[in-house]
Amino acid sequence: MSRECMESVRNFKVDRGSVALWWLGQMGYLIKTPAGTLFSVDAYLTNSCKKVGDSIGLNLDRRVPIFIEPEELEVNHFLCTHSHGDHADPETIARLRPSAVETFVGPGLACETFDQCGVEKSKVQQVYPGGKTQFSDVTLHGTFALPTDDGELTHMGYVLAIENGPRVYISGDTDYHELLAHVRRLEPDMMITCMNSGFNNMSHWEAAELAGLIKPKVAIPCHYDMFPDNAADPQLFRAALRFKAPDVRFEQLDYVKPFVFKS
Numbered sequence: 001m002s003r004e005c006m007e008s009v010r011n012f013k014v015d016r017g018s019v020a021l022w023w024l025g026q027m028g029y030l031i032k033t034p035a036g037t038l039f040s041v042d043a044y045l046t047n048s049c050k051k052v053g054d055s056i057g058l059n060l061d062r063r064v065p066i067f068i069e070p071e072e073l074e075v076n077h078f079l080c081t082h083s084h085g086d087h088a089d090p091e092t093i094a095r096l097r098p099s100a101v102e103t104f105v106g107p108g109l110a111c112e113t114f115d116q117c118g119v120e121k122s123k124v125q126q127v128y129p130g131g132k133t134q135f136s137d138v139t140l141h142g143t144f145a146l147p148t149d150d151g152e153l154t155h156m157g158y159v160l161a162i163e164n165g166p167r168v169y170i171s172g173d174t175d176y177h178e179l180l181a182h183v184r185r186l187e188p189d190m191m192i193t194c195m196n197s198g199f200n201n202m203s204h205w206e207a208a209e210l211a212g213l214i215k216p217k218v219a220i221p222c223h224y225d226m227f228p229d230n231a232a233d234p235q236l237f238r239a240a241l242r243f244k245a246p247d248v249r250f251e252q253l254d255y256v257k258p259f260v261f262k263s
């Protein structure tokens with residue numbers, strides 16, 4: 001299953017002017033471009049948060065299957081939005097085949113995690129909100145995210161701007177702040193957003209408010225499904241969009257089923 005899943009992503013052809021996404025649960029996505037460039041974002045491919053949850057009295061036992069084992073993952077660029085275990089998972093990173101990833105990309109503390117997991121320094125690229133980096137046919141913009149607690153202060157989001165194609169915004173874990181609306185200037189077509197409220201992430205209402213300011217064509221909820229103690233109903237986000245961003249289309253993705261968007 002795991003190998004077949006990775007294989008089908010690798011063999012998938014993305015048409016010019018399009019982007020393809022596969023959801024892996026929580027904030028984990030594979031994103032593929034027409035040139036065949038493959039990114040992972042916040043790939044959480046183990047159950048390592050369970051132990052952490054058990055130690056602090058939280059149920060963080062994953063309830064989404066692992067669709068791709070870390071040893072099977074093969075991407076050009078491995079992106080993380082911050083260093084929390086469900087985003088830059090040390091066990092996932094340590095189990096990746098060294099040759100399977102060209103570049104590990106993230107803000108400061110995520111880069112420390114890459115380093116602690118034995119990733120070669122030459123493969124790590126630190127990025128920051130407001131900056132941009134070119135990866136093949138994609139300009140990767142770093143976006144602002146407001147940390148959800150004082151234990152991790154280097155949160156960020158990304159806009160992947162595909163050459164002559166769509167632009168995908170992924171929020172990262174973030175509390176609501178009006179500065180998030182700066183993403184409007186990057187004109188994303190799609191907005192993938194947290195909306196779970198839990199642990200100080202944006203609520204469904206705040207995420208819808210932000211969608212109204214950023215004005216993407218499509219809004220996709222995530223980060224509501226993985227843990228019993230951090231779950232939320234994505235339909236609340238759909239309903240809130242009707243009030244706060246009525247022109248934005250709600251899309252709830254199925255796991256590991258290609259979602260293709262054409263600009």
Ligand SMILES: [Fe+2]
Pocket residue numbers: 084086087173223
């Ligand atoms: Fe998270």
